[in-house]
Amino acid sequence: MTRFGAVDCGTNSIRLLITDVRRGDDGVLELTELHRVMEIVRLGEGVDATGRLADAALQRVREALTGFADLMRAERVEAVRMVATSASRDASNRNEFFSMTREILADWGVEAQVISGDEEAALSFRGAVDDFHPEEGPFCVIDVGGGSTEVVVGEYDGTVHAAVSVPMGSVRLTERFLVDSPPTPEQVKRAHDYVAGQVERVLAEVPLAGARTIVGCAGTYTTLSALAQGLETYDPSAIHLSTLRFSALRSLNQSVLATDRRTLAENPVMHPGRADVFAGGVMVIDGLMDMFEAVNAAAKEKGSRGDAVPLEFHVSEKDILDGIVAGLVDEKLARAEQ
16 A cells, blocks of 8 residues: 655645555555645735745745645655646746745655646646546646646547647736726736637647547636536535536626626635636636637538537546646556566
């Protein structure tokens, strides 16, 4: 038996997954999720404007990561990997952040690793498709974060055909454009135009035509699913593998954009630290729906039905954390074979 810990520190939140891995009587590895924890720390607060990590944000991360380390010690976690994404990649004082993580994770001899947008996309893909079936591919996996969005097309076996990371996320759009609550029509238009520009890059770099299943992961998608289902509490089992059809999602997104942050925060499925940047995430997803509809319009114009994509998102509660754990398992198995 081995227990692994995966930590992902992004622009908006820091998250922990502790997984127990053992080999069953039939020789097949069995993975059991023990803890999946999220804290909103807003590491990227102000980075877009100042270029540095705020002292208050670093303190919030310190407190959350210290709690994660205590939990991992209590659960006797043997191996840990922590990755840091958009905000820490961009900050001028990122060394303060990495020094802090090295201190807190000293028991495991690791520190946060800055990963590229491509690696972030690949890890998210591997985790997100885990509970789907191979024949449902090719998959397009989308991870909407606080500072960036990753789009990956690939197969169930982990083969990645193409991936791109673009600088549009819930925190970035909110801080740059959606300063009022609810945002004004002009703010929404400016955010829409910015997202449209980033979507053009995705269309240029990732072959979306023919993707059979579109998977959305991370907090904006999972919260939208909870809202769409009218859940009274946030229920991961009801959200995982649920479906959001574009036609219904358009209406829900418009409702979100017309609602102030205080009212959003009162909904029991809304994490209190997500409400004030939720509109930014919704704007990203609106632009992604435009993107897939454009793919279908192009397929229709060419008379190529095989290039059409389904106009619905399948929501996955699994994401980059699960991809990190899978990588740790691979490393342990490789060492055992040496």
